Amino acid sequence: MSSAIEVRGLRKTYPSKKNGEKIAVAGIDLQVKSGEIFALLGPNGAGKTTTVEILEGYRDRDCGEVSVLGFDPNNLGSNGSKWRNKIGIVLQSTKDAEDLTVSEVVSHFAKYYSNPKDPLNVIESVGLSDKSKARINTLSGGQRRRLDVALGIIGRPEILFLDEPTTGFDPEARRAFWDLIRALKSEGVTILLTTHYLDEAEALADRVAVIVDGKIIETSTPENLGGRNTAKARVSWLENGSRKEVLTDFPTKEVTNLVERFGEEVPELTVTRPTLEEIYISLIGGEVE
């Protein structure tokens, strides 16, 4: 499988009043395969947005090699418009065109691309059909975010950058958004997203990278991150009015023993493995000061 994104040795510092400079990205290597959904996870200030903005061509880097769809976003030369035509971007928030309606702004953005999607279909796919005649400044936060997503996909991108796409979405809207992202993946779109929602990363991502203090501390599938697939299972049940639990590599044996001992239904029996969130917290807990 070819790479949609290749990053080697990426570094970025910002000037800082406190101590001269702030290292935002401290030497990142990254490879995102064509057609994959890749999630960047990490605490506030870890360097996710800076990395994504460099890949989008919005930010200069100090050093490192970057290739997005075969081009260096900071050195596009005469390929600029050809490259931008293949890139979809959903920023953390946009504040333009407050007086326009949803359908006006989506139709307007469509004109920037050579082969855009149908604006009405895009508005429907993000669940804004009943707001298509509403002015942008009357939308709720979550509706506004859905509009941002519509603007990111209107150009039929080959690669879509989503920076915290579902912040402010209600649970139903989040699930509808996940379906939309899966549909884009099935069309072959490569997707790089940042998110603070571990359930979102688990639901969508083929692979995740955890960034802390500008460095990637692990890249893996959501299932295998931090040894999650080999972590002990937690068997828990109710006995004499209190909850008991055992951590074990052999949960089936443990449950069989419990069934024999109780001779009937084991009260409130559960068998669980660590969630992605638990693994993530323990991973970053060891790294954050």
Ligand code: ATP
């Ligand atoms: P969040 O999850 O909060 O969005 P992030 O992982 O996206 O965080 P970045 O926005 O990339 O993190 O910020 C990385 C670091 O760089 C932070 O310490 C931030 O304060 C700093 N930083 C970001 N943008 C600038 C800027 N324009 N000028 C100076 N410092 C900046």
